[in-house]
Amino acid sequence: xxxxxxxxxxxxxxxxxxxxxxxxxxxxxxxxxxxxxxxxxxxxxxxxxxxxxxxxxxxxxxxxxxxxxxxxxxxxxxxxxxxxxxxxxxxxxxxxxxxxxxxxxxxxxxxxx
RNA sequence: AAAGGAAGUUAUGGUCAUUUAAAAAAGCGUAUUCAAAAAAGUAUAGACAAAUAAUAGAAUUUAGAAAGUGGGGGGAGGAAAGUCCGAACACCAUAAAGCGGUAGUGGGUAACGCCCACCCUUUUGCUGGUAACGGUAAAAGAGGACCAGUUCCACAGAGACUAUACAAGUCAGUGCUGCGCACUGCAAAUUCAAAAUUCAAAACAUUAAAUUCCAAAUAAAUUAUUUGUGAUUUGUGAUUUUGGACUUAUAAUUUUCAGCGCGUAGCGCUGGCCAAAUGUGAAAAGUGUUAAGGUGUGCUGUGCUGAAUACGGGAUAUCCCUUCAGCGUAACGCUUCUUAACUCGGCUCCUGGUGACAGGAUGUCGUGGUAAACUCUACCUGGUGCAAUGCUAAAUUUGGUAAGCAGCAUGAGCUGUUUGGCAACAAACAGUCAAGAUAGAUGAUCAUCAUCCAUCACUUUUAGAAAAAGUGAGGGAAUACAAAAUUCGGCUUAUCAGUUUGCUUGGACA
RNA sequence: CGGGGUGUGGCGCAGUUGGCUAGCGCGCGUCGUUUGGGACGAUGAGGUCGUGGGUUCGAGUCCCACCACCCCGA
Numbered sequence: 001x002x003x004x005x006x007x008x009x010x011x012x013x014x015x016x017x018x019x020x021x022x023x024x025x026x027x028x029x030x031x032x033x034x035x036x037x038x039x040x041x042x043x044x045x046x047x048x049x050x051x052x053x054x055x056x057x058x059x060x061x062x063x064x065x066x067x068x069x070x071x072x073x074x075x076x077x078x079x080x081x082x083x084x085x086x087x088x089x090x091x092x093x094x095x096x097x098x099x100x101x102x103x104x105x106x107x108x109x110x111x112x113x
Numbered sequence: 114a115a116a117g118g119a120a121g122u123u124a125u126g127g128u129c130a131u132u133u134a135a136a137a138a139a140g141c142g143u144a145u146u147c148a149a150a151a152a153a154g155u156a157u158a159g160a161c162a163a164a165u166a167a168u169a170g171a172a173u174u175u176a177g178a179a180a181g182u183g184g185g186g187g188g189a190g191g192a193a194a195g196u197c198c199g200a201a202c203a204c205c206a207u208a209a210a211g212c213g214g215u216a217g218u219g220g221g222u223a224a225c226g227c228c229c230a231c232c233c234u235u236u237u238g239c240u241g242g243u244a245a246c247g248g249u250a251a252a253a254g255a256g257g258a259c260c261a262g263u264u265c266c267a268c269a270g271a272g273a274c275u276a277u278a279c280a281a282g283u284c285a286g287u288g289c290u291g292c293g294c295a296c297u298g299c300a301a302a303u304u305c306a307a308a309a310u311u312c313a314a315a316a317c318a319u320u321a322a323a324u325u326c327c328a329a330a331u332a333a334a335u336u337a338u339u340u341g342u343g344a345u346u347u348g349u350g351a352u353u354u355u356g357g358a359c360u361u362a363u364a365a366u367u368u369u370c371a372g373c374g375c376g377u378a379g380c381g382c383u384g385g386c387c388a389a390a391u392g393u394g395a396a397a398a399g400u401g402u403u404a405a406g407g408u409g410u411g412c413u414g415u416g417c418u419g420a421a422u423a424c425g426g427g428a429u430a431u432c433c434c435u436u437c438a439g440c441g442u443a444a445c446g447c448u449u450c451u452u453a454a455c456u457c458g459g460c461u462c463c464u465g466g467u468g469a470c471a472g473g474a475u476g477u478c479g480u481g482g483u484a485a486a487c488u489c490u491a492c493c494u495g496g497u498g499c500a501a502u503g504c505u506a507a508a509u510u511u512g513g514u515a516a517g518c519a520g521c522a523u524g525a526g527c528u529g530u531u532u533g534g535c536a537a538c539a540a541a542c543a544g545u546c547a548a549g550a551u552a553g554a555u556g557a558u559c560a561u562c563a564u565c566c567a568u569c570a571c572u573u574u575u576a577g578a579a580a581a582a583g584u585g586a587g588g589g590a591a592u593a594c595a596a597a598a599u600u601c602g603g604c605u606u607a608u609c610a611g612u613u614u615g616c617u618u619g620g621a622c623a
Numbered sequence: 624c625g626g627g628g629u630g631u632g633g634c635g636c637a638g639u640u641g642g643c644u645a646g647c648g649c650g651c652g653u654c655g656u657u658u659g660g661g662a663c664g665a666u667g668a669g670g671u672c673g674u675g676g677g678u679u680c681g682a683g684u685c686c687c688a689c690c691a692c693c694c695c696g697a
Contacts, residue, residue: 007552014552044552055194055596060557067557070130083552095558 008042008081017081024109028090028101031109032083041080043069051088061086068099075112082111 008014021034045065047058065084069076076082090098106112 046552056594059596062552063557067130070557 008044008083014044014083017083021081021083022109024105026101026105026108028087028093028098029105030085030087031105032085033080033109033111035080041076041082043082043084045069046083046085048085051086052091057091061090064095064098065102068095068102072103072106076106077111080111 008017017032017034021032024031024033043066045062047062049058051061052058065086069084084102090101093101103112
């Protein structure tokens, strides 16, 4: 779990990012990011009902992704709000696959230091 | 197949996180809070709008304390799921009706569409009976009312429920049409038919005349007379036929049309009788079953009578077997009627039960199905849902949008014992406190152990195999179904291994 | 948390209210037509009406439960 200060919680903020943010599409994820005026980066992971009907699978995906972000926090640039939307292709993937794919996506969208 | 249960949630260790309550050691450290000093009673009027009064009152800096971090404790389910039903709680509304829901009886419950017990029905097994049906066990059942009204019941069938209908048959009356017969009328065509008179021709008749053949008789002798018969001619005619003329009634006949009557056929209409069986269909005018008798009928056998001689066979050769038809008869089957016995159900009465209902008695009766069709009856039912709602909110009051906090974990609670009850369940006593997130916690990842799965090898049991158990090897799974979203009670659905019960199959022993 | 809808041949849809033949268009196969193709004509195949129960003589249709998909509100 991320520290509370690094979570993107408010509905207002998320809508703002979705509307004005930049997008990056990878095979497994869809990234949305926007610069904020704070010294921290804030994250959220979205797993739609359409990915799977089973809450167990959705929750597991979300936890794994959050863990990946938490472990890689030092590499990521600060001062951004980032939304990670999960596609249904990532359902059967292992932890390693997810980590590699997300790192690649962050690199391509120039969010890594 | 079912039941109940949830077995790694405290298995161990490494790395790294999140939420929460109480208490607090070192170290770290100042985003937050507290009080102190300065800033300063200065700026400002403090997320928004309005009003009031003249109050309220920072940021920032310094050094502290609390708190934080650190360390330690707790942290998903039997279904948390589906969201089908019932409640708690909150606000709004509050007269009835309507909409909607439920449906055997009694009990349980805060309540329920849930649970328990019982009743009834159905199905299946066993069993008694010739059978209808009865008894018993298990399973299943949305199980009020079709004597309030309405709907629907395909195809088939006379008819699917008022048997005044429909169809067929039959009788009577009657309409139309066709045909036949008779009559009447109109029109057209044909004939002038018929009668009277008259003329002509032909036929016929002639007891008119003449001539003549033949025969007979008489007289004479080769002819005459007479008679008869036939022929011819002429004449005649109350005759017939044909043709012509004229007169009368203007007629008759035929055809068409129209009218009327009778008969007959067809198609209708009205009324009466019949309205049954077979058959149809899931169901047939209504409780069924059995027995006896009667009726009808089917099939088979058989006797008699008649017919046939195509095929086949025989022979004593216009026949027999055979085939067909009719009549009789016997057995069997089916239908219906009558009688008897039994059976099911309703009504009435009696007995038992809180009740659904059950048992019995006597007599009597025998109303199609469909309400998971509308409907009727009885009972229940106001609406919206925790994103309800309340509170805080930089002077005060009012408003209440963003935000935050509460609602929110002591409850129709859980565990155990005893008592009451067939049970569901209830009461008493004792013990106990066990998740609380909100872009959403209760975990991510790596390794080990336990556990499970199948395969192979070995060992034990055995005569041997199979099966079972154990050991080992390498491999797989890392647990199934599935994650609180205000909270409870149910229902429904999902679910690996193991356990229990039932059923099935195989083996061994008796 | 709550409300609504859909599921019928390969595709798109009727039939469901009101129970008794499962149909239409496109597509597909075969044959004809054409030098060949298209178009056209003829002909044929293809369905357990999402799944499982129930009511009924009879269920795509009525009732119950479940599955999948879609939409809406706070």
